[in-house]
Amino acid sequence: MKTKSLSLIAATAGLVLLAGCATEPGPFTPQDTTRYTLENTEKFILLDKPTQTSVTFTGAIESKTADGRLEVVANVKNRENRRIQVQINCVFKDDQGFSTNDETPFQTLILAENSTEAVRFTAMNTLAKKYTIRVRQAR
Numbered sequence: 001m002k003t004k005s006l007s008l009i010a011a012t013a014g015l016v017l018l019a020g021c022a023t024e025p026g027p028f029t030p031q032d033t034t035r036y037t038l039e040n041t042e043k044f045i046l047l048d049k050p051t052q053t054s055v056t057f058t059g060a061i062e063s064k065t066a067d068g069r070l071e072v073v074a075n076v077k078n079r080e081n082r083r084i085q086v087q088i089n090c091v092f093k094d095d096q097g098f099s100t101n102d103e104t105p106f107q108t109l110i111l112a113e114n115s116t117e118a119v120r121f122t123a124m125n126t127l128a129k130k131y132t133i134r135v136r137q138a139r
Contacts, residue, residue, distance in 0.1 A: 044074065047136035054080050055135055058116055070128040072121045076135065078111035085110050085138040090121035092128035100127040108138055 044057035058075040065071050070092060078084055087106040094100050102124045111117055121131070 043131060044133045045135070047134055050137045051086055051135050054078060054084050055086060055111070057133070060133070065122060068126040070123040070131065072131055072133070074119050074121070074133045075116050076109065076111065076119060077116040078114055081113050083110065083112055086135050087138050088119055088133065088135045091132045091134065092121075092123040093130040093132070094127050095129040097130055100125065102128055106136070109135075 043060065046052045046055060056077045056079055058077050060075065061073045063071050063073075072090060074088075074090075076086075076088065086109050088109050089104045089106045091104075092100050092102040100123070104121055107119075109117060109119060119133075121133070123131075
């Protein structure tokens with residue numbers, strides 16, 4: 001009986017050791033994160049939980065200035081029955097989705113109860129073809 005117990009323990013220990021060696025060594029593929037995926041695929045993102053419940057995006061109008069720069073007017077709506085204060089900015093990107101190093105500073109936006117405000121952003125150069133508008137809770 002003692003011999004059976006010892007052999008069972010030895011077999012279990014051997015399996016545990018072999019199982020540790022069964023994993024393949026790297027390299028590993030990168031894990032996708034939704035935060036950066038959203039910033040690469042969406043035109044409007046909310047950066048924190050409070051804005052996710054309070055703010056929505058009702059659309060944008062895209063146009064070109066006389067000198068060919070991208071101009072965006074975003075309609076931002078307060079979904080709450082109280083006045084809120086948020087910060088908003090725009091990151092301009094080239095046609096492949098890479099930043100053109102043209103990011104507007106965050107500006108404070110005060111939204112009255114259930115109101116919609118239009119916010120205008122203009123690119124600094126003609127490289128911008130796409131954009132991401134970002135909203136966060138005021139700091």
